[in-house]
Amino acid sequence: MLAHPGVTNARPEGAADSAPPQTIDWHNHWLSPGSVALLKARTTGPRIENRDGSLFFATEGIGRLRLAPAFTDVDARLKHLDEAGIDRQVISWPTTLGVDAALSASDSRELWTVYNNELSALVKKYPARFSGLAALPTSDVGWAASELERAHTELGLIGAVLPVGAFQSLAGAAQLAPVFDVAQKYGSHIYLHTGPASSSIPGQAIDTPAPEDAPVIRASLDRALSFARGTVTLTQTGYLDKYPDVTVQVAMLGGSVSILSSWLTRYGRNNGQGGDASALLKRVYFDTGVYGRSSDLVDFAVRTFGADRFLFGSDFPLAPTQKTIASIDRSSLDGPDRHEIYVQNGHDLYQKLTAAKSA
Amino acid sequence: MPTRRQFIRSAVAGGAVAALAPVLAYGQTDNPVKRDGYDAPASAPTTVAADGIAPAGTIDWHNHWVSPRSAALLAKIDLTNAGPRVPGAPFPSLPRGNSTMLTGIDQRLEHLAAVGVDRQVICWATTTGWDAVLTADQAKPVWSAFNEDLSDLTRRHPDKFSGYAVVPTSDIDWAAEELDRAYSQLGLIGAVLPVGALQTLEGAKALTPIFDVTEKYKGILYLHSGPAYHTVPGQTVLQTPLGDAPSQRYNLEWSATYARGVVTLTQTDFLDKYPNTIIHVAMLGGQTPFLFSALTTQQLPEGAPDPLQRLRRVYLDASTTTAPHTLDLAVRTIGADRILFGSDFGAVPSIAPIVSAVRHSTLTEQEQHQVFVDNGRILFAAKGQPRGPKVG
Numbered sequence: 001m002l003a004h005p006g007v008t009n010a011r012p013e014g015a016a017d018s019a020p021p022q023t024i025d026w027h028n029h030w031l032s033p034g035s036v037a038l039l040k041a042r043t044t045g046p047r048i049e050n051r052d053g054s055l056f057f058a059t060e061g062i063g064r065l066r067l068a069p070a071f072t073d074v075d076a077r078l079k080h081l082d083e084a085g086i087d088r089q090v091i092s093w094p095t096t097l098g099v100d101a102a103l104s105a106s107d108s109r110e111l112w113t114v115y116n117n118e119l120s121a122l123v124k125k126y127p128a129r130f131s132g133l134a135a136l137p138t139s140d141v142g143w144a145a146s147e148l149e150r151a152h153t154e155l156g157l158i159g160a161v162l163p164v165g166a167f168q169s170l171a172g173a174a175q176l177a178p179v180f181d182v183a184q185k186y187g188s189h190i191y192l193h194t195g196p197a198s199s200s201i202p203g204q205a206i207d208t209p210a211p212e213d214a215p216v217i218r219a220s221l222d223r224a225l226s227f228a229r230g231t232v233t234l235t236q237t238g239y240l241d242k243y244p245d246v247t248v249q250v251a252m253l254g255g256s257v258s259i260l261s262s263w264l265t266r267y268g269r270n271n272g273q274g275g276d277a278s279a280l281l282k283r284v285y286f287d288t289g290v291y292g293r294s295s296d297l298v299d300f301a302v303r304t305f306g307a308d309r310f311l312f313g314s315d316f317p318l319a320p321t322q323k324t325i326a327s328i329d330r331s332s333l334d335g336p337d338r339h340e341i342y343v344q345n346g347h348d349l350y351q352k353l354t355a356a357k358s359a
Numbered sequence: 360m361p362t363r364r365q366f367i368r369s370a371v372a373g374g375a376v377a378a379l380a381p382v383l384a385y386g387q388t389d390n391p392v393k394r395d396g397y398d399a400p401a402s403a404p405t406t407v408a409a410d411g412i413a414p415a416g417t418i419d420w421h422n423h424w425v426s427p428r429s430a431a432l433l434a435k436i437d438l439t440n441a442g443p444r445v446p447g448a449p450f451p452s453l454p455r456g457n458s459t460m461l462t463g464i465d466q467r468l469e470h471l472a473a474v475g476v477d478r479q480v481i482c483w484a485t486t487t488g489w490d491a492v493l494t495a496d497q498a499k500p501v502w503s504a505f506n507e508d509l510s511d512l513t514r515r516h517p518d519k520f521s522g523y524a525v526v527p528t529s530d531i532d533w534a535a536e537e538l539d540r541a542y543s544q545l546g547l548i549g550a551v552l553p554v555g556a557l558q559t560l561e562g563a564k565a566l567t568p569i570f571d572v573t574e575k576y577k578g579i580l581y582l583h584s585g586p587a588y589h590t591v592p593g594q595t596v597l598q599t600p601l602g603d604a605p606s607q608r609y610n611l612e613w614s615a616t617y618a619r620g621v622v623t624l625t626q627t628d629f630l631d632k633y634p635n636t637i638i639h640v641a642m643l644g645g646q647t648p649f650l651f652s653a654l655t656t657q658q659l660p661e662g663a664p665d666p667l668q669r670l671r672r673v674y675l676d677a678s679t680t681t682a683p684h685t686l687d688l689a690v691r692t693i694g695a696d697r698i699l700f701g702s703d704f705g706a707v708p709s710i711a712p713i714v715s716a717v718r719h720s721t722l723t724e725q726e727q728h729q730v731f732v733d734n735g736r737i738l739f740a741a742k743g744q745p746r747g748p749k750v751g
Binding site for chain 2: 209218291292
């Protein structure tokens with residue numbers, strides 16, 4: 001367990017449940033052996049290449065991304081968790097790679113079936129260390145809904161990860177309704193993570209700046225904006241009203257949605273339907289993710305929404321978990337706030353999700 | 360920080376925050392971004408709470424005024440058959456009722472005295488969307504009249520007001536000529552531009568004649584909310600469909616629009632030709648502080664220039680700081696020496712809430728003084744002429 005100044009994993013006095021509090025990493029990724037094999041077999045589009053003993057993810061237009069060993073090596077992952085003081089990871093597919101958007105529906109169904117089966121096997125092998133979120137295709141939403149049902153009833157997974165690109169507008173989210181209907185039935189945890197959805201999902205903005213027009217920095221802006229747009233879709237439109245038992249986690253501190261909150265404070269809280277727009281933003285959880293490596297952003301986001309809305313997430317194995325921990329420790333958050341983020345919020349959410357599963 | 364002016368009574372400042380709500384709460388009509396006119400905020404208060412009083416020497420770099428002649432000319436323009444405008448751009452509007460944009464200069468001066476602001480740099484509110492819809496022939500007489508009225512105002516109150524000209528983005532060559540007149544004859548110190556014009560490098564290049572003139576006079580270009588004329592390339596379509604949180608999305612997309620403008624001007628080579636041109640960006644640059652903090656978590660291409668260092672090429676004004684931690688983030692990102700005090704007065708009825716928010720930030724006394732006073736002073740060299748920031 002984590003040991004940080006001012007942070008304790010001790011159960012608060014009078015707490016009702018008896019489960020030991022845990023530090024849970026809600027944002028990390030794993031590639032299963034079967035999914036790697038399927039992507040290695042591909043020669044075009046999203047694929048994995050083995051070069052001199054190292055795995056690279058490759059796709060047209062992006063180039064090659066070296067995959068750290070812990071993307072596939074479970075022993076290395078467990079060793080890292082022990083070193084970082086993390087009790088449990090909630091594992092998800094890295095939608096950042098854009099595989100869901102690039103594959104046909106039939107290829108997606110094959111890939112995600114294999115991945116979900118192997119993720120299930122992993123969490124069943126290490127029930128004290130891992131939980132899992134199913135990968136679902138946005139190219140075949142009907143099948144995605146049935147796969148989420150299977151994830152709950154057969155695979156022991158607690159929800160699903162979806163690319164945030166699917167939620168840029170209410171029209172996009174509406175197409176995912178079959179998935180959310182199943183999610184409501186099983187009290188799923190739905191995780192919005194970086195990446196585009198299938199082109200069949202409306203509302204996705206595509207911007208391709210000229211090479212001399214700061215494309216890397218504009219891509220960062222668009223990424224942060226995509227999370228904010230997704231958060232607006234889910235919290236400001238009434239979309240989630242039908243799904244009170246679905247918990248939603250938005251990666252990367254919700255992107256720039258905290259800036260929106262300050263603008264709403266300045267220029268009008270009313271959401272157009274008599275609600276408090278800033279308060280509605282708190283319907284979802286935000287994880288720290290990569291942006292958690294900026295102490296300034298952690299301070300800003302937590303001061304905007306309150307510590308009770310944040311889950312610890314490292315984006316391991318893209319970077320060591322300790323980087324995010326160090327950043328949060330450097331922030332101006334006090335002990336109780338840090339305790340909520342490292343331990344309490346994740347613990348409470350996990351208890352709720354596993355209670356729903358038991359029921 | 361008690362001052363000689365903190366004799367003023369009552370809690371008007373607190374009440375003023377609530378009064379902001381309707382001003383820019385878009386999306387509550389059939390057309391989500393149409394506004395029939397600026398809803399009129401309450402008249403500017405003449406009494407404010409102690410923490411809403413600024414220190415001596417404070418300059419308000421973000422506030423608006425509608426001159427009598429410009430209002431009269433715009434009121435005569437028939438937009439029934441107006442030409443195309445950037446999709447999602449707001450329908451043009453004018454303030455009405457007792458808006459502080461319209462009320463007399465005496466009331467403005469009275470409010471400045473109440474909140475302790477020594478000088479305002481006044482500009483047209485590009486948020487009103489007129490530049491995006493007026494043809495060049497329609498725009499020229501209106502903006503000429505405004506610039507002349509503003510010149511007259513600053514000459515009548517040289518110790519209280521300075522001004523940014525307004526120029527059309529529908530005719531860039533004429534805009535450059537008018538800006539030359541503003542600098543050389545009208546005594547104005549810069550120009551306000553709709554940030555929509557600077558979404559891409561291509562858009563910025565379309566404004567080259569305006570930048571050339573500003574460089575010649577070592578002036579200031581002020582990026583403020585609003586779309587440009589549809590002929591300026593690269594303008595982002597605002598996604599605000601009915602039923603899909605249009606008001607919230609409008610705020611979100613405009614906050615991103617500012618960041619795109621800042622990226623255009625600081626992260627490309629565009630400003631290399633303009634070392635003496637000062638760039639002032641409203642609303643703390645929208646998503647700029649978040650974006651540039653986020654970039655510190657990202658591995659950038661090897662050899663790429665430090666984006667935070669380049670960011671310091673611009674000044675951001677503090678007009679979104681009713682959430683003080685937003686100012687905190689901006690200062691940590693760009694530095695207190697690049698933040699100007701600004702209130703959005705005119706669009707809001709009182710400067711006091713912004714003063715109060717700066718005071719309630721985590722900025723040190725020295726940093727607050729930089730924001731209120733020192734940074735503005737640096738921009739005003741001898742005889743009120745601005746001079747460029749030292750980058751680094």
